[in-house]
Amino acid sequence: MASPRLDRSSMIRLAAVLFAVTTVSCPAALAQERALIDTHIHYSHDAWEMLPPAQALEVLRAAGLSRAFVSSSSDEGTQKLYALAPDFIVPVLRPYRRRGELSTWMHDETVIDMLESRLAASPYAGIGEFHVFGADADLPVVRRVVELAGQYGIFLHAHADAEAVERLFAQDPDIRILWAHSGFTGPNRIRQMLAVHDNLQADLAFRGEFAQGGKLNPSWRQLFLDFPERFMTGTDTYTPERWYAVADTATFSRGWLADLPEKVATLIGHDNGSALADRALANWSAAQASQSGTSCVADAQQRAIRLQGADNIAVIILDPSAVAVGEVFGADIVACRADGSTFEGDLLLDATMPAHGHGMNNAVAVSRTGSGRFRADGLMFHMPGVWRIHIELSGSSPDELNADLTVR
Numbered sequence: 023m024a025s026p027r028l029d030r031s032s033m034i035r036l037a038a039v040l041f042a043v044t045t046v047s048c049p050a051a052l053a054q055e056r057a058l059i060d061t062h063i064h065y066s067h068d069a070w071e072m073l074p075p076a077q078a079l080e081v082l083r084a085a086g087l088s089r090a091f092v093s094s095s096s097d098e099g100t101q102k103l104y105a106l107a108p109d110f111i112v113p114v115l116r117p118y119r120r121r122g123e124l125s126t127w128m129h130d131e132t133v134i135d136m137l138e139s140r141l142a143a144s145p146y147a148g149i150g151e152f153h154v155f156g157a158d159a160d161l162p163v164v165r166r167v168v169e170l171a172g173q174y175g176i177f178l179h180a181h182a183d184a185e186a187v188e189r190l191f192a193q194d195p196d197i198r199i200l201w202a203h204s205g206f207t208g209p210n211r212i213r214q215m216l217a218v219h220d221n222l223q224a225d226l227a228f229r230g231e232f233a234q235g236g237k238l239n240p241s242w243r244q245l246f247l248d249f250p251e252r253f254m255t256g257t258d259t260y261t262p263e264r265w266y267a268v269a270d271t272a273t274f275s276r277g278w279l280a281d282l283p284e285k286v287a288t289l290i291g292h293d294n295g296s297a298l299a300d301r302a303l304a305n306w307s308a309a310q311a312s313q314s315g316t317s318c319v320a321d322a323q324q325r326a327i328r329l330q331g332a333d334n335i336a337v338i339i340l341d342p343s344a345v346a347v348g349e350v351f352g353a354d355i356v357a358c359r360a361d362g363s364t365f366e367g368d369l370l371l372d373a374t375m376p377a378h379g380h381g382m383n384n385a386v387a388v389s390r391t392g393s394g395r396f397r398a399d400g401l402m403f404h405m406p407g408v409w410r411i412h413i414e415l416s417g418s419s420p421d422e423l424n425a426d427l428t429v430r
């Protein structure tokens with residue numbers, strides 16, 4: 023592990039990056055670049071002074087990112103950034119309060135109190151990044167972390183070997199794991215793991231070996247083509263000086279993403295991260311609402327589509343979040359009564375084109391996934407234009423809710 027203190031050359035380099043950020047940050051120029059989500063950023067205590075929150079945010083934005091997953095030692099660092107840009111920062115809760123806890127946290131039960139109280143108080147998309155290897159994944163503290171992720175429907179960002187990943191899934195096969203650095207293992211092993219675990223996704227932080235000069239190594243390229251929905255880009259700012267690598271990583275990623283079909287590049291560079299964050303944050307909202315019993319806060323998600331009826335509110339998270347003509351998609355729905363309690367009845371979902379007087383060619387299957395929570399699969403908009411999603415709620419508070427979406 024590199025020293026947390028900055029050496030002189032790093033300071034100079036970081037100063038240069040900051041200078042560039044403040045002088046060349048031009049939205050028009052950035053708009054020409056592929057929007058990326060960086061899923062592996064830390065803003066830990068030793069970075070705060072050197073790179074104050076507003077400047078840290080500038081570094082992320084100047085790299086042309088549209089969002090960043092941030093976890094920090096301590097979590098205060100994440101909260102500093104989240105307070106400035108809640109729509110940009112995806113908060114992930116790290117079990118470390120300071121540097122140096124990465125090999126001891128799994129033996130420290132006080133970590134659990136910290137995680138529980140923070141999860142109850144503010145939104146998180148995941149727990150991590152934490153380090154765990156081999157049989158340590160079955161220690162009681164780690165087991166409790168897996169339970170918490172299940173309870174809130176949020177992901178685990180695990181810096182782990184394949185054995186630990188297996189042990190985490192054995193505890194709860196429904197858990198979603200973002201495998202940090204793709205486990206620092208080779209494409210064949212990653213392929214085996216992805217094939218076995220549908221809920222396993224992997225970040226590519228600190229992995230430069232799979233591409234050179236914008237050309238992907240053939241075995242990695244095939245891996246990305248075979249599992250386009252499983253990979254995400256990231257930097258890993260594990261020491262303060264790594265912040266200068268954020269822009270370099272984005273440039274490197276844009277280079278090799280261009281070696282993939284556009285649809286795959288968009289998934290890996292952006293949409294996979296976006297879908298993971300949106301779904302997890304919606305799950306957190308629903309879990310928090312049902313636990314507090316006081317308010318249904320599902321509508322707090324800015325990226326969700328909010329439908330208002332006479333007596334109920336429904337929030338739809340599309341999956342994937344960008345709907346394309348002719349492509350099947352799904353939706354997660356959270357339904358709440360207008361008074362803030364959870365909707366307990368049944369839900370039907372359909373879509374039509376009001377201007378054309380027709381519906382979809384596909385049959386939609388809706389299933390209940392929890393209290394007031396539903397999943398719709400098999401949606402497909404077969405032509406461009408305005409589509410109306412129609413939801414019928416039945417039970418003690420029947421309602422009809424509509425949302426219009428323009429699909430190009």
Ligand SMILES: [Zn+2]
Pocket residue numbers: 062064151202258259260
């Ligand atoms: Zn990391």
